[in-house]
Amino acid sequence: MSSHAASSHTSAVVGHEAAHDPNLKHHFENADQQKESASIGMWVFLLTELMFFGGLFLAYFVYRQWYPAAFISASNKTDVLIGAINTTVLICSSLTMALAVHYASLGKKQLLVFFLIATLLLGGIFLGVKGYEYHDKWVHHEIPGEHFECEGCQDAGHAQLFFSLYFGMTGLHASHMIIGFGILLVLIFQANRGDFTAKWYTPVEMFGLYWHFVDIVWIFLFPLLYLIDRVGRPLL
Amino acid sequence: MQEHSEHHIVPKRVYALVFTTLIIMTWVTAWISTVDLGPMNIWVALSIAVFKASIVVLFFMHVKYGTRLTKMIVCSGILWLMFLLFVTMGDMWTRGWMGVPGR
Amino acid sequence: MIAATVPVKEEKNYMNAEHGLKSWLLTQDHKRIALLYLLSVTVFFIVGGLFAALIRLELTTPAGDLLDSNTYNKVFTAHGVVMIFFFLIPSIPAILGNFLLPLMIGAKDLAFPRINLLSWYVYMLGGTLGVVVLATGGVDTGWTFYTPLSTTYSNGYVVLTAMAAFVAGFSSILTGLNFIVTVHRMRAPGLTWFRLPLFVWAHYATSVIMILGTPVIAVTLFMLMLERGLHIGFFDPAYGGDPVLFQHLFWFYSHPAVYIMILPSMGVISEVVSTFCSKKPFGYTFIAFSSVAIAVFGFLVWGHHLYVSSQSAYAGMVFSILTYILAIPSAIKIFNWAATMYKGQVRLTAPMLYALGFIGLFTVGGLTGLFLAAMGLDVHVTDTYFVVAHFHYVMVGGAIMGYMAGLHYWWPKITGRMYSQLWAKVACCLVFIGFNLTFFPQFVLGYLGMPRRYHVYPVEFQVLNVLSSGGAAVLGLGYLIPGVYFLWSLKYGAKAGDNPWGATTLEWQTSSPPPTANFEVTPVVTTEVYDYSNTEVPHIV
Numbered sequence: 001m002s003s004h005a006a007s008s009h010t011s012a013v014v015g016h017e018a019a020h021d022p023n024l025k026h027h028f029e030n031a032d033q034q035k036e037s038a039s040i041g042m043w044v045f046l047l048t049e050l051m052f053f054g055g056l057f058l059a060y061f062v063y064r065q066w067y068p069a070a071f072i073s074a075s076n077k078t079d080v081l082i083g084a085i086n087t088t089v090l091i092c093s094s095l096t097m098a099l100a101v102h103y104a105s106l107g108k109k110q111l112l113v114f115f116l117i118a119t120l121l122l123g124g125i126f127l128g129v130k131g132y133e134y135h136d137k138w139v140h141h142e143i144p145g146e147h148f149e150c151e152g153c154q155d156a157g158h159a160q161l162f163f164s165l166y167f168g169m170t171g172l173h174a175s176h177m178i179i180g181f182g183i184l185l186v187l188i189f190q191a192n193r194g195d196f197t198a199k200w201y202t203p204v205e206m207f208g209l210y211w212h213f214v215d216i217v218w219i220f221l222f223p224l225l226y227l228i229d230r231v232g233r234p235l236l
Numbered sequence: 237m238q239e240h241s242e243h244h245i246v247p248k249r250v251y252a253l254v255f256t257t258l259i260i261m262t263w264v265t266a267w268i269s270t271v272d273l274g275p276m277n278i279w280v281a282l283s284i285a286v287f288k289a290s291i292v293v294l295f296f297m298h299v300k301y302g303t304r305l306t307k308m309i310v311c312s313g314i315l316w317l318m319f320l321l322f323v324t325m326g327d328m329w330t331r332g333w334m335g336v337p338g339r
Numbered sequence: 340m341i342a343a344t345v346p347v348k349e350e351k352n353y354m355n356a357e358h359g360l361k362s363w364l365l366t367q368d369h370k371r372i373a374l375l376y377l378l379s380v381t382v383f384f385i386v387g388g389l390f391a392a393l394i395r396l397e398l399t400t401p402a403g404d405l406l407d408s409n410t411y412n413k414v415f416t417a418h419g420v421v422m423i424f425f426f427l428i429p430s431i432p433a434i435l436g437n438f439l440l441p442l443m444i445g446a447k448d449l450a451f452p453r454i455n456l457l458s459w460y461v462y463m464l465g466g467t468l469g470v471v472v473l474a475t476g477g478v479d480t481g482w483t484f485y486t487p488l489s490t491t492y493s494n495g496y497v498v499l500t501a502m503a504a505f506v507a508g509f510s511s512i513l514t515g516l517n518f519i520v521t522v523h524r525m526r527a528p529g530l531t532w533f534r535l536p537l538f539v540w541a542h543y544a545t546s547v548i549m550i551l552g553t554p555v556i557a558v559t560l561f562m563l564m565l566e567r568g569l570h571i572g573f574f575d576p577a578y579g580g581d582p583v584l585f586q587h588l589f590w591f592y593s594h595p596a597v598y599i600m601i602l603p604s605m606g607v608i609s610e611v612v613s614t615f616c617s618k619k620p621f622g623y624t625f626i627a628f629s630s631v632a633i634a635v636f637g638f639l640v641w642g643h644h645l646y647v648s649s650q651s652a653y654a655g656m657v658f659s660i661l662t663y664i665l666a667i668p669s670a671i672k673i674f675n676w677a678a679t680m681y682k683g684q685v686r687l688t689a690p691m692l693y694a695l696g697f698i699g700l701f702t703v704g705g706l707t708g709l710f711l712a713a714m715g716l717d718v719h720v721t722d723t724y725f726v727v728a729h730f731h732y733v734m735v736g737g738a739i740m741g742y743m744a745g746l747h748y749w750w751p752k753i754t755g756r757m758y759s760q761l762w763a764k765v766a767c768c769l770v771f772i773g774f775n776l777t778f779f780p781q782f783v784l785g786y787l788g789m790p791r792r793y794h795v796y797p798v799e800f801q802v803l804n805v806l807s808s809g810g811a812a813v814l815g816l817g818y819l820i821p822g823v824y825f826l827w828s829l830k831y832g833a834k835a836g837d838n839p840w841g842a843t844t845l846e847w848q849t850s851s852p853p854p855t856a857n858f859e860v861t862p863v864v865t866t867e868v869y870d871y872s873n874t875e876v877p878h879i880v
Contacts, residue, residue, distance in 0.1 A: 027447035027525075029861075036303070037450040037524045043306055044516045047313040048554040054317045055558035055588050059573060061321060062328050062584055064278075070579075084266045088259055095255045098296045105245060144571035158579040164571040168562065212296045216289045222262070223281035227269035231277075305523060316551045319638050324587045327642065327654035334652050 093122035107198030412479035419482030431603035445527025465507030515549030541606025556592035604741020616683030689763030693744035700736025725785025751835030769817030776810025
């Protein structure tokens with residue numbers, strides 16, 4: 001069996017290694033290729049996240065359509081003021097994250113660290129408020145399960161579905177925040193150590209995408225969970 | 237074959253504008269839920285949410301300055317989410333159209 | 340000619356580059372990870388096969404004498420879960436795709452080697468958990484986990500099994516993500532999209548499904564686990580939930596998952612048919628785009644699994660029409676392979692025999708799928724052996740035949756050794772005969788009304804069931820023989836050479852087995868991929 005490799009298809013050139021960049025992995029040709037690969041990979045990952053949340057959103061839409069009365073009265077149990085403030089906090093953290101990426105791309109280490117810490121703090125406030133809300137629901141027996149009660153709810157039997165979705169969706173969202181929290185701690189450590197330069201700050205940039213995505217999920221959760229038909233009720 | 241993403245530095249003014257819009261829209265959507273628009277309430281709320289999400293994607297996540305591929309990935313994500321939501325809702329919306337014999 | 344290597348002594352390749360268990364378990368080389376997958380997927384295939392053997396043994400007699408009904412339920416569930424989540428879904432993409440994708444596009448590795456290794460560990464975690472749970476306690480819901488059986492009434496370990504599938508799902512997400520980025524960003528200079536081998540197109544389409552479908556099954560199983568654990572009413576009618584919503588969410592992934600299994604096989608067949616006819620595939624662009632069309636439209640037909648649920652009949656009609664439309668891209672491929680062979684000098688090597696088997700069996704599986712897409716007929720044969728036969732024709736006759744074709748085709752590249760053509764052909768014939776003997780009677784059984792998932796049946800069905808069980812024994816033998824000659828070839832097989840089949844794609848232009856970096860120098864592609872004008876047709880023993 002002679003090995004007759006066809007040569008028509010290709011011609012060879014000498015693989016040129018880019019100038020030694022400590023952050024360039026061996027299997028990439030150059031830094032651009034590596035950076036773009038990371039970016040596409042992150043976007044594709046966010047696509048999976050979108051579909052992951054999509055299943056819960058679908059369940060929400062189906063049951064909201066089926067049991068409007070239960071959803072209205074159960075949703076009215078949430079505190080809009082707290083929800084709106086928390087949304088504001090999360091949007092602020094998105095801004096600080098965007099600025100962190102901005103200063104990373106300019107190579108300004110101290111501002112990068114500052115805005116990463118700001119993002120961390122704002123995320124912490126959001127989670128704290130969320131914890132307070134959960135506690136409040138716990139006190140009022142609004143946790144789905146055996147002891148579930150929905151005082152003064154119309155169609156109270158189906159109100160539990162609303163709260164199942166409420167906890168499912170905000171819980172999944174919060175778990176994403178907690179994971180983000182962990183990654184942020186690592187990034188702050190690395191940024192402070194001076195790992196990132198204006199030429200290479202891919203982890204910061206990729207984490208920024210993740211953080212904004214989590215923000216977007218909340219942007220939808222806020223009106224869907226807190227703002228169903230508040231007509232005739234004071235906003236604050 | 238490579239589609240180089242020009243590294244675009246977004247001016248801070250843009251961030252400020254987007255941020256302000258997001259905050260305003262948050263409170264607008266909260267306020268508008270107290271106004272009786274009938275069945276339009278949810279659509280208004282969702283439109284505002286879509287608008288807010290779009291400016292986050294376009295400016296905070298730099299898709300406006302990104303490659304065509306990034307834009308394509310974002311669009312396909314939205315399209316597939318619509319597949320999931322609308323095709324299933326199509327079932328839910330039409331389920332009652334055909335009566336059940338004997339009922 | 341790239342690898343004009345004069346064999347001095349032992350050439351350095353990816354297999355002998357490093358030694359020791361650690362060098363395998365911590366490798367980031369896509370070729371080694373592919374072999375890790377090959378080993379583990381084979382183990383799961385054997386486990387799934389043993390469960391199948393139990394099913395067929397039980398069904399040789401009409402009475403339920405070997406297994407009681409509860410055990411039987413657990414056995415067919417285990418067979419389904421293992422074969423689908425731990426064998427079929429990772430089989431071709433994670434083994435052959437992993438090994439070949441970077442080679443075919445002239446890259447040194449996948450874009451994210453560490454994520455690639457992670458995907459194997461995640462897969463092993465899910466698979467091990469799954470097999471342990473299924474073997475020790477078991478689940479009786481069938482692999483579909485339909486609610487409210489799974490959430491309320493089942494006595495088995497539903498949550499743990501769902502967890503196993505959930506975890507394994509992340510492995511396929513990671514693989515898909517890696518493939519997409521790799522195809523977009525790692526192609527060799529000059530390798531434009533329409534110079535990509537059809538195998539790469541098929542894997543790209545598969546990855547799209549993995550990326551967009553798998554998260555939905557993940558969230559569905561997440562809701563299922565919550566519901567089972569806490570009874571909070573996502574799918575429980577007692578709380579106003581909708582069990583049909585579970586079916587929607589489940590099949591939103593699980594129908595496209597069928598294309599995760601079949602599309603890579605189609606990619607293999609495109610390569611094999613082209614090589615052994617030494618002809619450019621007829622209608623290259625049509626085959627390429629039909630893969631993408633299957634990936635897209637495959638997401639719009641899931642409702643044909645719900646015809647007998649309380650799904651709206653109007654939705655059913657739309658799903659039915661869309662399913663018919665989806666037959667078009669599959670048919671395009673079949674016709675194009677046939678047209679490629681037409682007036683070609685077909686060399687009937689072992690991989691080609693498997694490929695021919697694939698084309699025939701997949702056609703039967705696909706066409707009976709159209710019967711089932713018709714709402715009226717589907718009501719008649721729903722949950723009968725007709726359905727069982729149909730999807731086994733697609734998954735065993737299609738996906739596994741394609742997997743075997745691919746394994747035989749690229750074995751010389753993967754190991755550098757040639758196996759016995761004679762034995763390979765014998766095994767292929769056994770598989771073909773055994774397969775048809777197993778599953779064709781099931782079409783008849785189903786049409787006569789034998790329901791699936793029961794361990795006792797009326798006496799008049801016995802003849803066909805015995806035929807089916809006998810066929811399963813032949814089929815099992817047919818799968819065992821390759822195990823023997825493949826292992827034999829590792830030590831005694833003749834050296835294969837770089838390009839034993841006279842193929843044109845890039846992976847054949849590096850040495851066999853390839854060096855760790857795949858190519859000595861990055862290849863630059865100057866012509867279209869299937870250009871046989873300069874290729875000599877070798878003689879194969």
